[in-house]
Amino acid sequence: MGLLSTLKSLFICHLIIGYVFLVSGLLINLLQVCTLPVGLVSKQLARRINIRLGYCIASQVVAVLEWWSGTECTLYTDPKSYPLYGKENAIVLLNHNFEIDFLCGWTFCERFGVLGSSKVLAKQELAYVPVIGWMWYFLEIVFCKRKWEEDRRLVAQSLQNLRDYPENYWFLLFCEGTRFTPEKHQASMQVAESKGLPKLKYHLLPRTKGFWMTVQNLRGTVSAVYDSTLNFRDNETPTMLGVLNGKKYHADLYVRRIPLELIPEEEKECAAWLHKLYQEKDELQGAYEKTGLFPGPKTSPPRQLRTLMNWLFWSCVVLYPLGLMLTHVISSGSALTIIAAVVVSSAADLPSSL
Numbered sequence: 001m002g003l004l005s006t007l008k009s010l011f012i013c014h015l016i017i018g019y020v021f022l023v024s025g026l027l028i029n030l031l032q033v034c035t036l037p038v039g040l041v042s043k044q045l046a047r048r049i050n051i052r053l054g055y056c057i058a059s060q061v062v063a064v065l066e067w068w069s070g071t072e073c074t075l076y077t078d079p080k081s082y083p084l085y086g087k088e089n090a091i092v093l094l095n096h097n098f099e100i101d102f103l104c105g106w107t108f109c110e111r112f113g114v115l116g117s118s119k120v121l122a123k124q125e126l127a128y129v130p131v132i133g134w135m136w137y138f139l140e141i142v143f144c145k146r147k148w149e150e151d152r153r154l155v156a157q158s159l160q161n162l163r164d165y166p167e168n169y170w171f172l173l174f175c176e177g178t179r180f181t182p183e184k185h186q187a188s189m190q191v192a193e194s195k196g197l198p199k200l201k202y203h204l205l206p207r208t209k210g211f212w213m214t215v216q217n218l219r220g221t222v223s224a225v226y227d228s229t230l231n232f233r234d235n236e237t238p239t240m241l242g243v244l245n246g247k248k249y250h251a252d253l254y255v256r257r258i259p260l261e262l263i264p265e266e267e268k269e270c271a272a273w274l275h276k277l278y279q280e281k282d283e284l285q286g287a288y289e290k291t292g293l294f295p296g297p298k299t300s301p302p303r304q305l306r307t308l309m310n311w312l313f314w315s316c317v318v319l320y321p322l323g324l325m326l327t328h329v330i331s332s333g334s335a336l337t338i339i340a341a342v343v344v345s346s347a348a349d350l351p352s353s354l
């Protein structure tokens with residue numbers, strides 16, 4: 001093991017990364033609260049500020065993937081569609097198999113300049129997660145309870161609010177509604193059978209209501225659906241902990257741009273269209289399983305230095321006061337203060353030793 005990989009696996013490094021993320025994240029959340037009065041004067045200005053503040057948080061996690069773990073991302077797509085990425089609003093449909101699929105999604109958002117404004121149809125529980133969930137409140141993320149009777153009104157309202165959003169965004173939809181496991185796959189294929197729908201091998205049966213509602217409410221402001229499939233090379237199953245330990249993965253993302261006009265307006269037809277798309281996605285995945293490749297030309301949009309600069313900036317902001325405090329504790333020479341500092345840092349270290 002090289003010196004650098006040993007360093008990346010040290011708990012103290014993870015503690016520093018976590019500390020910077022948490023403390024700067026809470027600080028940024030506080031700044032987001034301060035945009036509330038701005039919103040009363042100019043809604044669009046408050047939204048633009050929040051896009052930048054949101055970027056400051058999400059970009060830190062992206063920096064860990066790109067610069068710390070050195071994970072590489074390859075994009076397989078039609079070169080004619082490529083210039084449009086980041087220049088239009090789009091609904092992204094993604095398979096949901098990996099712990100870090102959202103993070104790879106964010107990385108592509110970063111590389112096409114829509115990280116701060118990116119959106120998702122997320123489960124309500126995530127709204128309460130400190131830093132990320134609170135940031136999402138200000139970014140007007142659409143939350144669902146996965147109870148259609150309640151969602152049909154709440155989700156529609158949140159989607160309508162996005163119609164005058166001031167910057168380009170990608171709206172991510174995991175139509176499968178949950179992460180793939182063999183048990184969930186078996187259950188969903190029973191539903192497919194009972195509904196007379198063809199079986200899928202690599203995907204769960206897509207939930208169609210969220211998709212129909214998104215298309216219906218964003219029609220006219222969104223230009224296309226990006227049918228996307230993510231895989232990792234060498235049959236790797238990447239984890240957040242692996243990324244934090246500096247493990248390098250290689251992500252392959254296939255994206256097919258489908259103009260929104262091609263998607264039927266009527267609910268039943270729209271649902272049938274989505275089921276057909278998932279059958280095609282299943283065939284594509286089958287081919288990847290065999291060849292380890294997606295079809296068509298590939299490209300690797302480069303990682304940007306700005307994610308690293310953003311991380312360094314926030315590190316300075318939150319590590320400097322911590323350094324000052326520690327220096328003060330040590331130079332005070334007071335046995336009581338030093339013992340208190342040791343007790344506090346041991347408590348912080350406790351979760352790792354459990």
Ligand SMILES: CC/C=C\C/C=C\C/C=C\C/C=C\C/C=C\C/C=C\CCC(=O)SCCNC(=O)CCNC(=O)[C@H](O)C(C)(C)COP(=O)(O)OP(=O)(O)OC[C@H]1O[C@@H](n2cnc3c(N)ncnc32)[C@H](O)[C@@H]1OP(=O)(O)O
Binds near residue numbers: 104126
């Ligand atoms: C160039 C580069 C391109 C792309 C880059 C890639 C990506 C980057 C883009 C953006 C990034 C942005 C952000 C990313 C950051 C973070 C994301 C993190 C987390 C989010 C993860 C989640 O939270 S996923 C969970 C929430 N989301 C969803 O659930 C969405 C899908 N669900 C729906 O659409 C649902 O319909 C619903 C939620 C709207 C409502 O759900 P509900 O359950 O109430 O109703 P349903 O109609 O769906 O269910 C009832 C019907 O379903 C049938 N049924 C029952 N059991 C099953 C089963 N196991 N499988 C399938 N179907 C089932 C049941 O029979 C009912 O059928 P009916 O015929 O009666 O309708």
Ligand SMILES: CCCCCCCCCCCCCCCCCC(=O)OC[C@@H](O)COP(=O)(O)O
Binds near residue numbers: 060061096177178
């Ligand atoms: C700088 C980074 C280092 C610090 C480490 C902290 C990193 C924190 C990042 C937190 C990001 C939180 C984003 C939440 C994304 C979680 C995706 C998710 O929750 O998927 C589950 C859903 O599909 C459905 O789940 P089910 O309830 O069906 O099962």
